[in-house]
Amino acid sequence: MNQQHNKNRAFGFMLVILGASFWGIGGTVAQKLFQQEHIEVGWLVSSRLLVAGILLIAIYKITHRHQSIFVMWRTKQDALRQILFSLLGMLAVQYTYMMSIAIGNSAVATLLQYLAPLFIISYYIIKKYSKLTKQDGIAVSLTLIGTTLLLTNGSFSTLSVPFMSVFWGVLSGLAVAFYTLYAVPLLQQFHSLLVVGWAMLIGGVTMSIFYQPWHIELSTWTLATTAYFFFIIIFGTMLAFWFYIASLHYLSPKETSLLGSLEPLMAVITSVLWLQIPFGGFQMIGTLLILCMILYLTVFQKKNL
Template sequence: MNRKKGIVLVLTGAVFWGIGGTVSKKLFDSYEIDVNWLVTTRLLLAGFLLLSIQYFTKDRSQVLDVWKTKRIAVQLLIFGILGMLAVQYTYMASIQHGNAAVATLLQYLAPVMIIIYSIFRKHMVMTRNDFLTVSLALVGCFFLLTNGSISQLSVPTPAIVWGVLSGVALAFYTLYAVPLLKQYDSLVIVGWAMIIGGFALSFIHPPWQIDLKLLPVEAYLYLVFVIIFGTMIAFWFYIESLQSLVPKESSLLGSIEPLAAVFTTVFWLKEPFGLFQWVGTVFILIMIVALALNTSTSKAGLKDS
């Protein structure tokens, strides 16, 4: 029963993540919601909700204890700004300039970047599986971004740049979080990281600088979905699934997120997607599944989108 519950949780969370990106694109295009405002509001509210869950359902002392050690506090600040905020902002910026499908798939290159980084730092050696993974990612990206035509890109350049930066940020986010997660619950670390990132961005774009009265009812519903379902519940469900599933299983089942993003982008927003872009999508999804099945490189990680 617990295993079935874990499967339902991780699948639900991953679908919410994928759809949340597409709904964000709808807010950008149809209602002219500013990406800075959405990222700020999303981080602050979701972070507060995650810390509330920790306080009322788990070890509440950790919510404040994390700030009592100077070294941990500094690491948390770095993680919140260079990890959480960087991941959220670059991902949303890629969606704004392109679409949720491409942004999500580019972000999922982070595991490949981690492999390359580890090889260069001599933390590991290149194996046949690593070579296959990197090759699948590169070929998949080529088809995804060019639709098979070398002469021109099928995706706007800013969307590609922000998407690749999102993958880099996610790689840093995943690696930097490891020592923090060994000492405190995930909800505490991620909840505070979201609040730190949202607070930092508030200096550039205060969340109250928007006239929500001009938005129609459906825009409010989309905002609620992105903040509650696409951020807070999605992450919470993913973390809870780790209570009854091993990280490899959660990671593998979580690969449904890009599928949710692609299908909602194509069939709901009616974004064009060429034949070779579908081929590229398949290559990247195979790469994700191959990574999840490879127990030597599969590790517990955090989720950003």
């Protein structure tokens, strides 16, 4: 039993690490599209959600031919839960994060998004689901200090951004917390492919009311632009969110949200290697702290963190 439990946890760690890594890399690629092609945030969000949502639902139908893709729409309660998750979770995470980047910069946006573990742990304590433990304190401290050093390189002057960037960034952190917590009861009833696929499709349809995906001048796109766009859809959206949500089958929401701090780590690494952004000593320390947090969770934390 313990051996199977350990295998399940290891699989959960692999899923969340891959999901967070894809999301972080996808953010860097999105930044490239914003800078080079001046693509609108709303258009990118609506397009990526629509295409990724359709693909995920199609994958589910191919792999589960005798199962209905409309299973969560059979009762009003399940349908309402899925809609709330789609709009306040999936769509909110996507749009608030991209808006924070567009108004300010990716470093501040990512840092503020990773207030999510604090929001989740605070929720657990307020609802009296758990008490603040020493393990929580260590994990959160490593996450916050490591992420702060990673994204600021020890200089808080880089946090000088417009108020609205901070506003959207904090909302992004709240959205990630809601997304992580609210997904659990849905996953207990429905397959993760359907939960994430429908969430993306609903979010994409909603955004399409304001930003129509078909309103784009493709004649100006290069082969590289097209490749970046589809990378964002397949890896930075579809696989990133599917793997992250699926990890909740094996890990607690607190563990998943803390391990999600690999996103800024991957964003910085890809920025350094691809965009040639300098990597300072404080950022190296931050990277090591995040890796220590991951090792700490892997070795010492229990399933019911």
